[in-house]
Amino acid sequence: SQTIHQWPATLVQPVGSPLSLECTVEGTSNPNLYWYRQAAGRGLQLLFYSVGIGQISSEVPQNLSASRPQDRQFILSSKKLLLSDSGFYLCAWSGSGTAGNTIYFGEGSWLTVV
């Protein structure tokens, strides 16, 4: 069966510091990968998605970037965090092609920028 892991689970970072959240998927190949953010009191917003290694699409302009160095690895980064980057970050995956209909989420990472 497929599993998705993301870490760290909780992170407290000062303003201006860098960020790296990592996500890996097991049990499948060539998945579509996603990063969502859930800000306090708001719904979920798609930040990035990737259909293959090195292929990243950004949905909203922001202070963050994403990379996919390996087929089942997806990394969310920032060079300098802002207070507004605080939130709950969720990595997710779906199958590719016609199997890309259902998205499965990881357990999330809480980021607090202080």
Added chain:
Amino acid sequence: AQSVTQLDSQVPVFEEAPVELRCNYSSSVSVYLFWYVQYPNQGLQLLLKYLSGSTLVESINGFEAEFNKSQTSFHLRKPSVHISDTAEYFCAVSLPSNTGKLIFGQGTTLQVKP
């Protein structure tokens, strides 16, 4: 563009009572429909989905949702709720494409009281 509206931000209900969480969507093309549940401090879990076929879909824990194309709705129902159903529920849509990107509603907090 697609959008999702969850009409109630909070739904308080007593244990063993029935509940309906409302979801309406807007789209000029056919969409897939999903309900996700989020327990406190956890990621999102897929509850049920409508891709095609029967308009009534069921989950393993007693929830059901009915796709109504004419009313562009996908309301979630359960005939008798438990304390353990207390959670945030998200309705989402996606286009039948290979990217599987989800557009979420703002969420409904279901509060089950003893």
